[in-house]
Amino acid sequence: MPTPPPTPTPPSAPAPAPDSRSAAQDVNWEDFRDHLATADKDGHRRWLYPKRVTGRWYRWRTWMSWLLLAVMFIGPFIRIHGNPLLMINIVDRRFSILGQIFWPQDIVMFAVAMLIFLTGIVIFTTAFGRLWCGWTCPQTVLMEMVFRKIEYAIEGDAAEQRALDAAPWTPRKAAKKFGKHAVFFGLSFIIGNTLLSYIIGSDQLLRIIRDDPRQHVVGLAFMILFTLVFYAIFARFREQACTFICPYGRFQSAMLDENTMVVAYDNKRGETRAPLHRGQSFDQRAAAGEGDCINCRQCVAVCPTGIDIRNGVQMECVNCTACIDACDAVMDKIHRPRGLIRFASLDNIARGTKQRFTARMGIYSAVLLGLITLFLVLVFTRSAVETTLLRAPGSLFQTSADGRISNLYTMKIVNKTAHDIPVELKLLNHPGTLKLMGGDLVVEKEKLAQTSVLIDLDPASLHASGTKLKIGVFSHGRLLETISTVFAGPRHDSSSETK
Numbered sequence: 001m002p003t004p005p006p007t008p009t010p011p012s013a014p015a016p017a018p019d020s021r022s023a024a025q026d027v028n029w030e031d032f033r034d035h036l037a038t039a040d041k042d043g044h045r046r047w048l049y050p051k052r053v054t055g056r057w058y059r060w061r062t063w064m065s066w067l068l069l070a071v072m073f074i075g076p077f078i079r080i081h082g083n084p085l086l087m088i089n090i091v092d093r094r095f096s097i098l099g100q101i102f103w104p105q106d107i108v109m110f111a112v113a114m115l116i117f118l119t120g121i122v123i124f125t126t127a128f129g130r131l132w133c134g135w136t137c138p139q140t141v142l143m144e145m146v147f148r149k150i151e152y153a154i155e156g157d158a159a160e161q162r163a164l165d166a167a168p169w170t171p172r173k174a175a176k177k178f179g180k181h182a183v184f185f186g187l188s189f190i191i192g193n194t195l196l197s198y199i200i201g202s203d204q205l206l207r208i209i210r211d212d213p214r215q216h217v218v219g220l221a222f223m224i225l226f227t228l229v230f231y232a233i234f235a236r237f238r239e240q241a242c243t244f245i246c247p248y249g250r251f252q253s254a255m256l257d258e259n260t261m262v263v264a265y266d267n268k269r270g271e272t273r274a275p276l277h278r279g280q281s282f283d284q285r286a287a288a289g290e291g292d293c294i295n296c297r298q299c300v301a302v303c304p305t306g307i308d309i310r311n312g313v314q315m316e317c318v319n320c321t322a323c324i325d326a327c328d329a330v331m332d333k334i335h336r337p338r339g340l341i342r343f344a345s346l347d348n349i350a351r352g353t354k355q356r357f358t359a360r361m362g363i364y365s366a367v368l369l370g371l372i373t374l375f376l377v378l379v380f381t382r383s384a385v386e387t388t389l390l391r392a393p394g395s396l397f398q399t400s401a402d403g404r405i406s407n408l409y410t411m412k413i414v415n416k417t418a419h420d421i422p423v424e425l426k427l428l429n430h431p432g433t434l435k436l437m438g439g440d441l442v443v444e445k446e447k448l449a450q451t452s453v454l455i456d457l458d459p460a461s462l463h464a465s466g467t468k469l470k471i472g473v474f475s476h477g478r479l480l481e482t483i484s485t486v487f488a489g490p491r492h493d494s495s496s497e498t499k
């Protein structure tokens with residue numbers, strides 16, 4: 001059997017990276033499960049100094065983040081059929097998703113849309129782990145691709161930041177710190193206003209900015225509150241938001257299995273980890289039972305949550321792939337194949353199997369498909385208007401001089417479209433007269449109109465058990481909706497009905 005060519009001796013190994021945490025802290029990496037990566041033994045916060053990262057995954061993330069940031073900041077100003085791309089106006093209970101206005105009456109549709117969103121995340125997590133967190137979550141995108149880059153630009157890379165923090169206060173340090181926090185605050189103001197515009201709409205936000213501040217005290221209070229919250233998150237709280245606040249990281253363990261793609265360390269290839277000595281070949285390492293991991297800790301140094309991915313899948317890992325880039329750079333340097341840390345399933349690493357479409361993914365996908373079908377049915381069968389007819393408070397029926405019986409109703413009608421709708425009502429199943437008390441009715445776009453309706457019937461046509469009426473809501477002769485009610489007469493005493 002031909003002997004394989006000897007592995008070339010690596011030119012030099014990267015020096016072990018300083019820990020991304022405070023250099024003053026000494027960490028025992030073997031007991032990582034017993035303590036948090038960002039807290040010392042007394043429970044005090046360890047401030048992280050993630051090293052600047054470069055590499056192909058980081059490049060792709062950067063492009064992705066530019067796209068997401070553009071959508072995030074331009075989104076409130078994008079209109080579809082005159083409606084916002086996305087608006088969650090909890091105050092006025094008006095919601096717009098992809099330009100479709102949802103009213104409180106559309107709560108079922110809204111709930112289904114939310115279920116689709118959640119099921120989508122579950123399926124995505126089952127297949128691709130927490131890729132959402134590292135690549136698309138606004139918290140990570142803003143922290144790593146905006147605030148972190150500003151920090152690097154002002155204070156330098158991890159080692160310089162650490163040195164700056166340890167140094168005594170000087171005018172230069174004060175200028176750097178003040179400059180950074182001023183920029184952070186300004187950006188937090190912009191982000192806070194963007195969030196506000198997703199809640200109240202960009203038009204209302206512009207009114208708050210332009211008008212006399214005394215007219216929008218509540219809006220201004222929320223502007224300040226959101227700014228302070230975002231400033232606190234990005235200037236101080238940082239990765240703690242992912243590890244302590246966000247529930248997603250915690251329930252991911254229920255969704256991951258051995259076939260889920262995650263950022264994973266190939267322990268079969270990497271262990272036993274050991275420093276690479278000058279002149280040592282990888283054949284010699286293999287003979288000594290040493291793997292490809294040279295324990296340089298570059299993967300730890302770049303991690304924004306301060307963990308060591310070599311310890312296995314951890315709750316704190318947001319799948320940002322920074323450690324992949326760091327390790328690939330090391331592998332290039334020591335002439336070993338890339339991918340010691342890679343995006344792979346645990347099955348792939350343990351048994352070399354390919355990514356599989358599991359039964360669980362199939363069930364989740366079927367549920368998602370069902371929900372999407374239900375949502376589409378609801379959207380396409382949704383009426384342009386939503387009408388409610390209630391008997392006028394305190395009234396039962398009236399008898400006119402000619403003996404006819406009349407009932408007075410209060411009608412509320414919601415126009416869910418982006419255009420005004422003229423409305424007329426007709427009795428569909430019973431002879432009689434129906435009169436809109438306010439005259440012709442035009443319901444303004446996205447508004448609710450209210451009027452009184454008088455229905456007048458011949459007493460001979462009334463049923464003893466209550467007269468059920470069907471009423472058509474028409475616009476330009478086209479039936480938009482059919483509502484029903486019960487007409488009260490002298491020969492029975494029915495309770496009022498709606499809809």
Ligand code: SF4
Pocket residue numbers: 265270273292293294295296297298299300310326327330340341
């Ligand atoms: S996994 Fe890669 S980056 Fe991390 S310590 Fe080992 S060789 Fe270095």
Ligand code: SF4
Pocket residue numbers: 263299302303304305306307308309316317318319320321322323324
């Ligand atoms: S372990 Fe790697 S992928 Fe996970 S958060 Fe740290 S750097 Fe990102």
